[in-house]
Amino acid sequence: MEQINWGIIGCGDVTEVKSGPAFNKIPHSRLVAVMRRDAEKVADYAKRHNVPAWYTDADALINDPNVNAVYVATPPDSHADYAIRAMRAGKPVYVEKPMALNAAECDAMNRVSQETGVPLFTAFYRRSLPYFLKVKELIDQRVIGDIRYVSMQLNWLPPSAASDGVKPGWRVSPEISGGGYFHDLAAHQFDFLAFALGRITKASGIARNQAGLYAADDIVVATYAFESGVLGTGSWCFTASNAQRLEQTQLIGSNGTITFSFFENFLIKVETASGTDEYTVAFPEHVQQPLIEQIVSELRGEGKSPSTGETGAQTSLILDWIANGKETFQGE
Template identity: 75%
Template sequence: MDQVKWGIIGCGDVTEVKSGPAFSKVPNSTLVAVMRRDAVKAADYARRHQVSTWYDDADALINDPAVNAIYIATPPGSHAEYAIRAMRAGKPVYVEKPMALNAAECEAMNQVSRETGVPLFVAFYRRALAYFSAVKELIDQQVIGNIRYVRVVLNWQPDDREVGSQPGWRVSPEISGGGLLHDLASHQFDFLEFALGPIKTASGIARNQAGLYQADDMVVANFEFESGVLGTGSWCFTVNKEQRIEETQLIGSKGKITFSFFENFLIRVETETGSEEYTIPFPAHVQQPLIEQIVNELRGNGKCPSTGETGARASAILDQITAR
């Protein structure tokens, strides 16, 4: 593939800045078509982002001969359906995270990718960001010795978009696969596996304590990596503003690394010789580094680290943690 010509299915909020503009900023890549079921919004997106073609029907975009790769940015409930249709049409797929509603749907997507030979990638873009590459490098260099323990904490207050008479899709399990845990912790577990290796077992307790919406709003978990590293996590989405915290700690035999997945650009390293801090901001379009790696692979140059096979693992871990 000489030039990668993208079509987007589901040109919603995530595509406005995080991903959409990057497709035409990466070398040998162009965004040529977008689709949204609301024709007015699809046309508006195309106009504002200088995209030549828009559709209100997914099959029309999938079958457009000018499109040779497809980015699926709808909510997870339709990921498997659209990805399978696109791969069966012979077009490589880049799908938003979480990869699908559950591990079974992820496996169905991967099975079609294997059968057709059509590549499948997942938007776990932290695998390509400089901030997280720095965290992984600190681990690999054993700056804090051997990792013993991982501690993940996320306490956030309710989001106005997720409460009320019509809660958003992220807290509607039939659309998202779960609640905010699935939207956020999928990123966390994917990167932890990228940095520390596969998670062997995971278990947890998931509950709805506040009754603000249908999905779980409080989750605690234990997990063990194949390397023997142990981990705990807690996610609460109904605290007040003063209790807000989001940090991950890696405890090693010689020190500690503290970093954030969502809240800041600071990495703090503490050892017996003192402490150091690194600030590494995200790029303007956070998915651009990963999209560039996908484009390079499709053109025969290198390999992207976030595939359907790696992406499915985060969904499997979340299934284990939230199992009733």
């Protein structure tokens, strides 16, 4: 492919700044069409972002002859359907994360990609962001020696949980999102850890709904193991008070510790016997742009994307292993 002409299915909030504008800022890439079921909203989006065509029907966008690649940015419950339709139409797909409702749907998507020979990519953009590449560089340079253990902690009270009368939204409707905030946020964490430390081969957990504010789990604890022998733990509580807010990941090595954040700040702290070093690496304006640029490069036969349908499916499998652990405890 010489020129990548993108169509977006589902031009919601994530496409406003994180991804949408990036398609027109990358050489040999252009956003030519958008789709949303609400005609007024999609027309407004197209006007504001200078997109020449808009649709209220996904098949109309997929079959647009000017579109030769599709970005699926809807909630996860429709990822598999739209991605498979686009691939069967011969158009490469870039799909939002989590890749689908569960690992089984991800596998179905990958089978179609293999059958058709049409590429499939997942929006785990932290694999391409300078901040996280710096973390990986520090790991690869063995600045804290051999990594022994990973500890993740996230305490957060989303606005929808803190405010009376505020509708929680689709992210905490398991039939739409696949789970709750754990699926939305931990997906990024586990995907990057697998990228930086190697494949995660085992994971288990306990998930609960303690506060009863919505249908999805609001607290999860987990253990996991990497193929390399590194072990890890994590806890995610989405009903902690703002005074208890904490989001950090620590890599404990044989000679020190690396502390960094997935969502809260741009600081990386390295502590060893020789002292403490700190690195600040800001995110770009459009956080998905570095990954989209790599995808465009691969579609043009010039490079390789670090985030694919296969890696996205592996991340969804980890989420399934952990979240489904609650079934062991039914009947308590």
